[in-house]
Amino acid sequence: MINPESRYITERLGLNNIADMDLLYKAVYGSERSSGFFTNKYDTGYTGAKYIGYLAYNQQHHPIAFYGVIPTLIWYNGKTILTAQSADTMTHPGYRNMGLFTKLANLTYALCKQEGICFVFGFPNQNSLPGFIKMGWHMADSLDQFEIPVTSVLPLQKIARKYPALKSVYTWYTDRVLKNYLKDKKGVQNCVLTDGYNGVFRDDNYLKYKSYSPTRVIEIDGALFWIKLQNGLQIGDIENIGDSFKSVINKLKKLARKLGATQIYFQASPQTKLHTLFVGICQPAPAFHAGFKNIDAGLSLDNIKFTLADIDIF
Numbered sequence: 567m568i569n570p571e572s573r574y575i576t577e578r579l580g581l582n583n584i585a586d587m588d589l590l591y592k593a594v595y596g597s598e599r600s601s602g603f604f605t606n607k608y609d610t611g612y613t614g615a616k617y618i619g620y621l622a623y624n625q626q627h628h629p630i631a632f633y634g635v636i637p638t639l640i641w642y643n644g645k646t647i648l649t650a651q652s653a654d655t656m657t658h659p660g661y662r663n664m665g666l667f668t669k670l671a672n673l674t675y676a677l678c679k680q681e682g683i684c685f686v687f688g689f690p691n692q693n694s695l696p697g698f699i700k701m702g703w704h705m706a707d708s709l710d711q712f713e714i715p716v717t718s719v720l721p722l723q724k725i726a727r728k729y730p731a732l733k734s735v736y737t738w739y740t741d742r743v744l745k746n747y748l749k750d751k752k753g754v755q756n757c758v759l760t761d762g763y764n765g766v767f768r769d770d771n772y773l774k775y776k777s778y779s780p781t782r783v784i785e786i787d788g789a790l791f792w793i794k795l796q797n798g799l800q801i802g803d804i805e806n807i808g809d810s811f812k813s814v815i816n817k818l819k820k821l822a823r824k825l826g827a828t829q830i831y832f833q834a835s836p837q838t839k840l841h842t843l844f845v846g847i848c849q850p851a852p853a854f855h856a857g858f859k860n861i862d863a864g865l866s867l868d869n870i871k872f873t874l875a876d877i878d879i880f
Contacts (some may be wrong), residue, residue, distance in 0.1 A: 722826025
């Protein structure tokens with residue numbers, strides 16, 4: 567039997583090899599990311615650390631696996647600390663069950679310690695949860711997902727997704743519909759900090775970095791919604807919601823109907839204000855687990871909360 571470790575080598579992620587992420591992504595998922603997506607996603611220089619992750623290669627130097635984290639500043643008890651979000655985990659179909667995830671994760675966590683990262687947080691799904699627990703992760707709680715159906719709608723978004731030739735037309739249409747709602751902002755304040763919890767620190771540098779993902783900020787009756795039009799209308803977070811929550815959400819539903827989105831989605835940690843408001847209009851369902859890998863064992867991680875905007879897929 568061939569020793570699995572003799573069949574691959576590992577390299578730290580960097581500008582010299584980040585293009586291999588595109589090759590690996592296509593091999594794993596059968597589709598492609600937009601040009602420069604991974605370069606922008608892993609260039610977190612504003613935090614003081616970047617390109618934190620490892621690629622594995624076979625003997626022909628083809629990429630076969632990757633694990634990486636995204637350095638992120640967390641507002642923690644009145645100050646910012648350097649943490650990281652567990653992000654992409656990919657293994658080529660021909661190289662699974664070789665322990666590559668564990669190998670690359672351990673290398674990455676060692677690099678985190680070297681870079682001064684206090685802890686890693688992440689949102690594993692049910693498939694990846696057992697692997698994270700074996701790696702010593704602590705699961706705090708689950709984010710709840712709220713799905714608000716939008717009725718009597720022509721599903722323009724789904725049609726455009728099914729027929730790629732219509733994508734540019736749909737983009738033009740959504741720009742036209744949103745024109746009177748858009749604000750010249752890259753994101754909104756983190757609602758969990760307003761609630762008194764610890765959470766992701768969204769300063770101008772963070773919001774500029776986050777623009778690798780196509781999101782927008784719209785205003786309805788003074789409330790600012792950080793949204794993404796993908797698989798429905800996703801709400802990342804809301805700023806200045808005020809006392810007219812139900813009224814504002816009804817207006818958002820009307821806007822979603824014009825956009826041809828059949829669902830409105832939001833995720834939040836329990837006990838936060840927005841979670842409580844959404845419970846009043848919609849039944850929550852468990853979504854991603856919120857987990858932590860402590861690099862600096864002296865930190866308590868019980869008071870950290872999240873919304874959908876904090877997850878790297880938003």
